[in-house]
Amino acid sequence: MPVRPKFLREPSPEARRETVVFALLFLFAFLPYANTLFNGFVYDDHFQVVNNPYVHSFRYLSQIFTTTVWSFQGAQGVSNYFRPMMSFGYLLAHQVAGSVPFSYHLANLILNGFVVWLVFCLIRRFSGEHVALVAAGLFAFHPIHTEAVAWIAAVTDLELSVFYLATFLLYLMLAKGDHRLRARALMCASFALALLSKEQAMTLPVLATLFEHFYRDDRSTTTPREKFSRYGPLWGMVALYLFVRILILGGVASVVSRPNLSWYETGLSAISLIGGYLGKLIWPVHLSAFYVFSTSRHLADAGVLLGLAGLALCAIFFAVLWKRAHILSFAFLWMFLTLAPVLNARWMPASVFAERYLYLPSVGFCWLLGWGAIKLYSADVPGRRRPLARAVPIALAVVAILYAAGTVRRNRVWRTDQTLFQQTLRSQGNASLIRASLGAVFFDEGRFADAEREWLQSLSIAPNNAVALNNMAVFRRQQKRYTESMDYSWRALRARPAFTSAHTNLAETLALLNRNAEAEWQFRIATTLSPLSISAHNDYGKFLLAAGRSEDAREEYERSASADANTEAFDRLGNIYLAWRDFSRAEHAFRSAIAMDRFESDAHIGLGEALESTNHPAQALHEYDLGLEMDPANPLAKAAAARLRANSSSNEKTPPKNPPAPAAK
Secondary structure (H helix, E strand, C coil): CCCCCHHHCCCCHHHHHHHHHHHHHHHHHHHHHHHHHHCCCCCCHHHHHHCCHHHCCHHHHHHHHHCCCCHHHHHHHCCCCCCHHHHHHHHHHHHHHCCCHHHHHHHHHHHHHHHHHHHHHHHHHHHCHHHHHHHHHHHHHCHHHHHHHHCHHHHHHHHHHHHHHHHHHHHHCCCCCCCCHHHHHHHHHHHHHHHCCCHHHHHHHHHHHHHHHHCCCCCCCCCHHHHHHHHHHHHHHHHHHHHHHHHHHCCCCCCCCCCCCCHHHHHHHHHHHHHHHHHHHHCCCCCCCCCCCCCCCCCCCHHHHHHHHHHHHHHHHHHHHHHHCHHHHHHHHHHHHHHHHHHCCCCCCCCCCCHHHHCCCHHHHHHHHHHHHHHHHHCCECCECCHHHHHHHHHHHHHHHHHHHHHHHHHHHCCCHHHHHHHHHHHCCCCHHHHHHHHHHHHHCCCHHHHHHHHHHHHHHCCCCHHHHHHHHHHHHHCCCHHHHHHHHHHHHHHCCCCHHHHHHHHHHHHHCCCHHHHHHHHHHHHHHCCCCHHHHHHHHHHHHHCCCHHHHHHHHHHHHHHCCCHHHHHHHHHHHHHCCCHHHHHHHHHHHHHHCCCCHHHHHHHHHHHHHCCCHHHHHHHHHHHHHHCCCCHHHHHHHHHHHHHHHHHHHCCCCCCCCCCCC
């Protein structure tokens, strides 16, 4: 009897069970976050996705892997973040669907599904399937993860967790006497991707070393050399990563965000942060996209005392588990080691405390909860089950429902900038940066009084908030209060000298005052600071065009289009070429603009002019009509369309000069 090929064989019961579990876990991971698919770009998404030239074209691939994550902003983009996997993921998503939020949110949901499955695989290896299912379910539903999953810019935590968990599982598969190069190479490759996702990955070799010497089943029968052969490659990868990082950043952390914070205060603040993180894990309420950081300066500070109490309780539980359920004590090491890198407030950005930082550490917390629930459920008296054990499934169901409901509700907060900022300010009213951002939303909506109120309140909290100062400069210029506008601009630049937008806004104010030499100097500073800023190049080009320097303007718009193809640059180039009667290049520029945005009315009208001038009246009329669909009152398009229709009508009525001879009968 012939042997059936493998792919035609009936799957084994174990394989079917694995498939069902995998599908169930993905369902757990997907359903609570399904409503995020309808969310838009919010907060940093506008910078990292929409206005980031690196993620729009493969020609910037080398920059993605050899510069910091904010380097596309030029001099103002100096940071400690080296996360190529984030930008590379955005690049792939952009190639599939462009700058459409849905595709990025879908990618986050898929990554979250893999994380939940990997959490299950890891915990099952140590504590069995039942504990793993409960722990993975709690992880999937926990509201503390909403920021990591619902926010596109937080994809780094998802990517880190996928590769971190995968690497640790691959490390666990290295059995005694297993010296296969392929297995170690696969582990190192996964770890490399984790390191390129987020800095927290550097904790993995520490975790593996501790596990090897204190938790692995064969630790008493393996030699130090055998132990090192399993985790040593991870340390080698960290050494290589640090070498590359120093080459790229000039140091492990080249930017110190809070140089005035002493190491004593940093230590106290770290203890306070631990207390806050433990509190959010246990009681995930009053969640916020931004938390105002307050330095802890004394041992008696409330936050420090709470942190010390939390650490003391964890130490007690760790000691008990070390003796009675040894492997469970490893969950505490997982929690605190993966959290440790974000406890140094000197190096952290504005958001010192953030919920997304708990995404990977919460694996340990959910493991402990899952183990505790199954332990209670299994601890029955012979002959009958205790009431407490019978209550465990009910309690788990209630917690899961509450977690899931909290997650779904929290996802709505991330729908738009306005909902996010307003909800954040309800709990963090002193968040100056968020108030400045909300003011910008109001300004774009034409709610100028509300915008001014938010910006002034933001400055009352933080007088050196460069974003709020720059926004007030724009607003005062709009009000034609030019002296005040320049004052705000200079204050913004004193607070942040490399702030590109502040330079361009100051330049525009100076231009309105006919101080053109000073204005041009500011434009040149802006374009030098941020060579890939299309807004800086376009604003400078507009200034040059108004000054009658069309050739210089053309060069500036060419630089803009070269940095990152955009409709404004192509549209302006088309107008310049039209004025020069270079209709071929004008047509190409306008078609490039339309290819990027088919609703760009000016490009359609400009293309109509170019086509009419090259004797293509039918095509020109079509473009004019398209332009009028979007801009019905445009006088140039209306006149041109009427003229072309009149010419077409008169041509139809006029008999031909040489009528054809009648056909022979």
